[in-house]
Amino acid sequence: AMVLRWRLGFGEKAAVLAIDFTRAYTEKNSPWYCGGAGFGVVDAVKESVELLELARSKGVPIVYTKVYFESPLDGGVFVQKIPKLRTWTKDNPLTEIVPELTPGAEDTVIVKHYPSAFFGTPLAAALTARKVDTVVVIGCSTSGCIRATVLDGMQHGFRCIVPRECVGDRTQEIHESNLFDMNAKNGDVVPKRVVMDHFRGL
16 A cells, blocks of 8 residues: 555656567567566567557657667677677667557657666657656566666656556566566556556547
């Protein structure tokens, strides 16, 4: 009950951050595939289609992130820790955004090299320039790049709202424990319908 009492809610202007919804997590032959029913990335992609369509129709800014590495310096210690990430080069099809969620002409795509969408990117400045104070964070993985982005977003002064059906991870336990922690300390984890209702009211 204590956790639920401290809802941040939506501020004055929202944007959607679609974090790393790339083919690496949705293609069955990929070593990164996350297909778990109800908590995996494949289901999160399906749940996000109508949310992004509604956001777009209401003029809500949408920023996608993807990850690839071009120079030996890119990724730093992150790539040293997970050497397989070196295969995420610009020409690797697994780094492409999933076809179900193709960015629109008016959307922004940012390439990041670390878990947080804010770290080492122009994201915070770009959002602030558009007077955005609230970010709806969708994508993957819940325990990795979503959690890092929500923590960083809070530290940059953004209200972070995570529609739980629109994020995914490898295992249900890790997914749920990270949703619990984010909701307790960093932002609001809510049912997707809460975000949909807010967007419909714009």
